[in-house]
Amino acid sequence: MSAFVEYIPGNSIFHRLNPITKILWTFSVMIVCFLTENPLAVLSVFIVNLVIAATGNIIRQMYPILRGLLVFCTILSLCQVFFIKEGTVVLYALPWFRLGPVTDRGIRLCVLISLRMLSTASTVPILLMTTPMSDIITAMTEKLRLPYKYSLMLTIALKFIPSFIDEMNQVMQAQMSRGYNSDTKNPFRKFLIIIPLAIPLLITSIQKSRLLAISMEVRGFGSGKRSCYKDCSMGNADYIAIIIMASFVLAGIAAALIT
Amino acid sequence: MIEIHDLTFTYSGSGSPALENINLRVAGGEFVGISGPAGAGKTTLALCINGVIPHFMDGSFHGTVIVDGYDTASAGCKELACSVGSVFQDPESQIVFSTVEEEIAFGLENLNIPRKEMVSRIDESLKMVGISHLKRCSTSHLSGGQKQRVAIASAIALKPKVLILDEPTSELDPQGSMEVFKTLENLNSNHNITVVVIEQKIQLLSEFCQRLVIMDKGKIMMDGPVKSILSNREVLNFLGIDSFPVAKLMHLIRDKGLYDGEFPVNIDEAFDIISYILKPKILH
Numbered sequence: 396m397s398a399f400v401e402y403i404p405g406n407s408i409f410h411r412l413n414p415i416t417k418i419l420w421t422f423s424v425m426i427v428c429f430l431t432e433n434p435l436a437v438l439s440v441f442i443v444n445l446v447i448a449a450t451g452n453i454i455r456q457m458y459p460i461l462r463g464l465l466v467f468c469t470i471l472s473l474c475q476v477f478f479i480k481e482g483t484v485v486l487y488a489l490p491w492f493r494l495g496p497v498t499d500r501g502i503r504l505c506v507l508i509s510l511r512m513l514s515t516a517s518t519v520p521i522l523l524m525t526t527p528m529s530d531i532i533t534a535m536t537e538k539l540r541l542p543y544k545y546s547l548m549l550t551i552a553l554k555f556i557p558s559f560i561d562e563m564n565q566v567m568q569a570q571m572s573r574g575y576n577s578d579t580k581n582p583f584r585k586f587l588i589i590i591p592l593a594i595p596l597l598i599t600s601i602q603k604s605r606l607l608a609i610s611m612e613v614r615g616f617g618s619g620k621r622s623c624y625k626d627c628s629m630g631n632a633d634y635i636a637i638i639i640m641a642s643f644v645l646a647g648i649a650a651a652l653i654t
Numbered sequence: 655m656i657e658i659h660d661l662t663f664t665y666s667g668s669g670s671p672a673l674e675n676i677n678l679r680v681a682g683g684e685f686v687g688i689s690g691p692a693g694a695g696k697t698t699l700a701l702c703i704n705g706v707i708p709h710f711m712d713g714s715f716h717g718t719v720i721v722d723g724y725d726t727a728s729a730g731c732k733e734l735a736c737s738v739g740s741v742f743q744d745p746e747s748q749i750v751f752s753t754v755e756e757e758i759a760f761g762l763e764n765l766n767i768p769r770k771e772m773v774s775r776i777d778e779s780l781k782m783v784g785i786s787h788l789k790r791c792s793t794s795h796l797s798g799g800q801k802q803r804v805a806i807a808s809a810i811a812l813k814p815k816v817l818i819l820d821e822p823t824s825e826l827d828p829q830g831s832m833e834v835f836k837t838l839e840n841l842n843s844n845h846n847i848t849v850v851v852i853e854q855k856i857q858l859l860s861e862f863c864q865r866l867v868i869m870d871k872g873k874i875m876m877d878g879p880v881k882s883i884l885s886n887r888e889v890l891n892f893l894g895i896d897s898f899p900v901a902k903l904m905h906l907i908r909d910k911g912l913y914d915g916e917f918p919v920n921i922d923e924a925f926d927i928i929s930y931i932l933k934p935k936i937l938h
Contacts, residue, residue: 529752547750554752557794603747610748613704614761614808615735622766624759624776 400460400523407451408632410525414534416633417526421518423640428511430647432654434503437510444517453524460520461513468509475508476501528553533625543621551607559600566595655816655848656680656703661717663698663707672698674872676717680850682815685842687859687880688852690869696852699869700820702726703850705734722815732765739809739847741819745801745826749793754785757793758808765812779811782845783837799830803837810841817841819851823858831855835862857898860884860919885917900924907931 409417424444428437448454477488479501488495522531532546570592579585661676673695680686688696701707705726708715719726722737729737742748751757755776762772780786783803788796793804802822809817819838823831835858841847853859859866859880866883868876868890876883884890884901900921907913912931918924 527752529756550752551750554750558746603744606742606744606747607750609701609706609710610740610742610805611750611760612710612731613706613735613738613740614812615732615764616760618730618732618735618764620766621763622768622772624756624763624769624772626769 400520402527403451403453403456403524405452405525407525409447409451409521411630411632412636413627413629413633414526414531415538415627416629416636417522418531418534419637420640421515421522423644424518425515426644427647428514430644430651432507434507434510437507437514441510441514441517444514444521448517448521451521451525453521456524457517457520461517464513464516468512471512472505472509476505479504530625530627533623534627537623537625537627555600555603558603559596562599563592563596566592566599655682655684655722656850657718657720658702659718659720661702661719662714663702663716664714665698666712666714668713670872672713672872673702676872676874678867678874678877680816680848682848683842683846684865685838685849685863686851686865686867687863688850688867688869689854689856689859690875693871694869695872696869697820698872700740700818700850700852703816703818704738704740705729705731706740709734735761735765735814736812737814737816739806739812739814739817741802741805741809741817741822743821743824745798745805748805749801752792752794754780754788754791754793754796754804754807757804758811761808761812775811775813779807782810782841783807784840797830798826799833802826802830802834806834806837806841810845810847814847816848816850819849819853821852821854823853823855831858838862856884857900860898860901880919881917884919 424440428440431437445454448457476497477495479498480496482498482500482503484496485499485502486497487493488497529550532541532550535541536543536546575591576588579588656678657680658676658678661673662671663673664671676699688699690696698707701711702715702719703721703726705719705721707713708727709731715727721734724733724737726734749757750760758776758779759772762775767775776789777786780789783806785800785803785807788800788804793801796804805822806817806819817838822834826834838849838851839862842849851859851863863880865878866876866880867874868883876886876889887901887905900918904913904918904924904927907928913927915927918927
C-alpha cells in the first residue's frame with residue numbers, strides 16, 4: 396500500500412523532537428497564522444515550514460501535497476475574489492464589459508487566505524512524515540494520559556490496514572478468477588458487488604483478531620500495571636523549541652491586540 | 655516441567671471431546687515434537703499447556719495441567735506468561751507492533767518491567783535467536799522466517815522455562831523452516847529452555863527432536879524416542895503421516911532383510927548404514 400502520508404525515517408533535528416513538541420508546533424502555527432493579518436508574516440511562517448521540511452529531507456515527498464494545496468487555494472481564491480467590493484478596482488475579469496471587478500483589498504485578502512491555508516495545512520503532513528505513528532501514540536498515552544487500551548486499539552487498527560487491503564485484493568482476485576465481475580461505473584451496483592467480497596474479508600479478519608488477542612494474552616496483556624519501553628521525555632531541544640513557539644504566539648497576540 | 659494428568663477437554667458447542675484422557679510428562683530440557691493428522695487435537699493441547707484453555711476459551715475442562723509448578727487452571731495470567739512462551743502458526747497476526755524492538759518490548763511492558771532491564775532483555779533475546787541486526791527494522795518488511803524468530807524472541811524475552819510452538823513453520827519456505835528449527839535447537843541446548851513443537855514436517859522433527867509424540871482423534875497414539883517411532887511404519891501409515899525419504903528408503907532396505915540395526919533419522923546416519931551394507935560387496 397502506498398499511503399499518501401507515511402513516516403519517512405530520518406535523523407534531523409525535527410525528527411528527534413518530542414511528538415508533543417511537534418503537535419504544539421502545528422497548533423502554534425495555526426494560532427499565529429490566524430492572529431496576524433499581514434500576508435508577509437504568514438508567508439514567513441510558510442517559508443519556515445518549508446525549511447523544516449527541507450532539513451527533514453522530506454521536501455520531495457511534500458511536493459505532491461503542496462501542489463494539491465496550491466490548486467485548491469487557486470480555486471478558492473477565484474471563487475472569493477469577485478465577492479469583495481471594498482477597495483479600489485484594479486482590474487476586471489471581462490474588461491470589455493467592465494464585468495467582474497477585482498479590488499486591491501480582494502487580492503490581498505485572497506493571498507492572505509491562501510497563505511494561511513498553505514501554512515497551516517502543510518504542518519500536519521510534516522508532523523506525520525517526521526514522526527512514527529507509534530511515537531505519537533506513546534506520547535499521547537504518556538504525556539496526555541490517554542488510556543493505553545485506546546492507544547493500543549489505534550496502533551492495531553493502523554497496523555492492520557495494509558494487511559486488510561492485501562486480504563481484500565486476495566479475495567477480489569479469488570472471486571474474479573471464478574468469473575465474478577466487479578467492474579462497474581454505477582456506484583449503487585458497485586456497493587452490491589462489494590458484499591460478496593466483504594463477507595470473506597470479515598470472517599478472516601475476525602479469525603485474525605482472535606489469534607492476535609490470544610497472542611497478546613499469552614504475553615501477559617492485561618495482567619495489571621504496565622511499564623513503558625519508549626523514552627518520551629522532553630529534551631533541551633524540546634524546551635528551546637517550545638520557548639520559541641510560545642514567544643511567537645505571544646508576539647502574535649500582542650500584535651493583534653495593538654492593531 | 656510439564657505434567658498433564660487425565661486431561662479431557664470439549665469445546666462448548668461441540669459433541670465430542672477435542673482431547674480425551676491425555677497423560678503427558680515432559681522433563682526440563684527436553685525437545686519434544688508433536689505430530690499427527692489434522693483435527694488430532696494438537697492445537698488444543700498447545701492451548702492447554704499455555705493456559706489459554708481454560709482461561710480464555712469456553713468448554714468443559716477436566717484433569718490437571720501443571721507447568722513449571724503452576725496449575726494452569728488456577729495460575730494467573732502473569733505467572734503463565736512468565737513460565738510458558740507461545741508461538742503460533744501465522745506470523746502475520748501474532749505481531750502487533752511496527753518495529754521489532756517494540757514488538758519484543760510489549761510483553762515486558764505488560765509485566766511492568768523497568769525500562770533499564772527491558773533494554774537489556776530485548777538485546778539478550780534478540781541475540782539468542784540471532785536477529786540482533788533486525789532490532790530497529792519494520793516488522794512488515796521481514797521474511798516469514800524472520801517474523802517467526804521475532805515471535806520467538808518476544809516469547810523468550812519473558813524468560814519462560816517452556817516454549818510451545820504451534821506449527822511455526824507451516825507458512826514458511828524450507829529455508830525459513832530450517833531457520834526456526836535451528837533457533838529452537840540453540841535455545842534448547844544452550845539456554846536450557848524446554849521446547850515443545852507441533853509440526854507436520856516429520857523430517858524436521860526427526861532431525862531436531864529427541865522425543866516424538868503422535869496424536870490422533872484427541873488421543874496420544876505413540877510417545878517415545880524419534881528412532882523407535884519412525885521405525886514403526888504401520889502406525890505412521892495408519893495415521894496418514896507421510897514419513898520422509900530417508901525413512902522410506904530404510905524401510906525398503908529392512909524389508910529386504912539387509913539391515914536390522916538402529917533406525918537412522920537423517921541423511922548422514924542413513925549414508926553410514928548404506929555404506930556399511932555395501933562395503934563387503936564392493937570388496938568382493
